[in-house]
Amino acid sequence: MTGATRREGVAHAAGEGPPPPWTEAAARGLYDLPFPELLFRAQAIHRRHFDPAEIETATLLSIKTGGCPEDCGYCSQSVHWQTGVTATKLMEVERVLAAARRARAGGATRFCMGAAWRGPKDRDMDAVCAMVEGVKALGLETCVTLGMVTPAQAGRLARAGLDYYNHNIDSSRGFYPRIVTTRTLDDRLETLAHARAGGIRLCCGGIVGMGETVDDRISMLVLLATLDPPPESVPLNMWHEIEGTPVADRAAPADAIAFVRLVALARLLMPASVVRLSAGRQAMSDETQALCFLAGANSIFTGEVLLTAGNPDRGADAALLARLGMRAAAPGQGAPAPGNGAAACQQRPPADRGCGAAVEQAAAPL
Template structure:
């Protein structure tokens, strides 16, 4: 199968709407062509700076304007972050992601400290990923020089639906940051969230944007909305698992080399529902010892390892 970068929405919609068993079979076949189907990469995501964000992302409990129970926390000490990374590696994680609730990266002492964190974790032979908001090409270059492997900057939703979810920046800001990351030679981690009240057409549009990038994102997180009390989207219904399966399978088929990450929302998914996602091409999960994914509940590493064992899957080295 050759990689394709000129998909149109009708083609991707046709894939998404295939009979479910046919869709899953094709996705599983593509997955086996490009990946080891018995391996799942365990990644750890740590909030190194929590809350107080000036953005108005409707789904996010870290936005300062919403009244949630999430406590604002300054940038964690470097020693604390390194200790988290060491324990994550001991628990089977091969990728360590650091998230800061910033609108954008600023050239200050906090950024200098993050560069030091990246250097130390890179020396531990783990993939290091950051998600810090918008950044310039020069800032991306500094992160690469420090040893950053990947930068996460999700599209979240389609360009047409974007201003229904976020008004404090626009869709092109997302694209510009992704381009800066790519120019610096850092791998791209970019996906989206379903369950925001979007249409199927919005989902297809988001996937089309990703699949038509000159280089497909090396990592594509597919998130189900984690509803946070106090945010505008707190009362939306739980995402239907077959919708997650269709998104994952479609992403796998159109971006076959990418790591497709089953991300937020797993706490509300049964083991069998997650198994369908793995069958459909997901080959990474986020796990944690403290049962959180940033600021929302998440299965523990212990439970995840037991699940993988029962399914005959093993952590990717």
């Protein structure tokens, strides 16, 4: 990788031209910028696509917990690890819709449903599609994570009205075999391709702090950024200790500054994607979360539980956003659609926009 490639990535972040074909060297050049410079450029790019004061709020519900045959080394729901999680059957449709109504009342704009499967069986698809249809009818964006899906299953989900399919790549291609052996990273990419071919938008990110290197983290983001097109939603998870999992024995949590750098890099590599602070936020200080928002994160999960892990409650999130002078997206509205952030920004009074000419000046070469 050449110094010229690194310079091309930095030049793009400064607003000097179109993005280069992203390489790990170019991405590393951005990641290594002085911290104030990195955040400045990430925020400038962020304002071109989104309202910088608005945060999308999503709620995640486990519709089928535990008993998963996969051996993902970070997951409490794998049948291979003794984590204290009890396997359950698929929830009844009406119970899921009741949870979705509560999420909407709490301010969520997206409702995500997760099932601990290697992949759904066809016999489960009727119930899952009914859940998607029902949640969609409530005016919420819909997302599911069901493991690996076939093209036919992806088509059924799309016809039911599914907006997003979540299937994380977890880490870099090099580090992936150290955390999962029952399926490959290419298996995951195949599922993403099936969802995309079915007309479903992608929600795809990874996990930080499992013992991987900074280069692994950068490689993961470059892989996502070079998908055609990149995922519309990119969740970044901070590893939180789960006793009984193999990753717990070797985890090396990223420090706050390193995590904020990764958020900024995700924003620069994927300017029009929603970047979500996902698992691990309960362990982050308010100051760390504020820096993540400054770096371009514009979505959070709300509610006290994420599948089987803890999460800040809605009151704490509301208090943090109030302290920062930020606001949650209105129910039924969500964060601006990719590419529509500038238009949304222009609809606000000039003093409240933080965009327009000021953004162009901020993105200009120094």
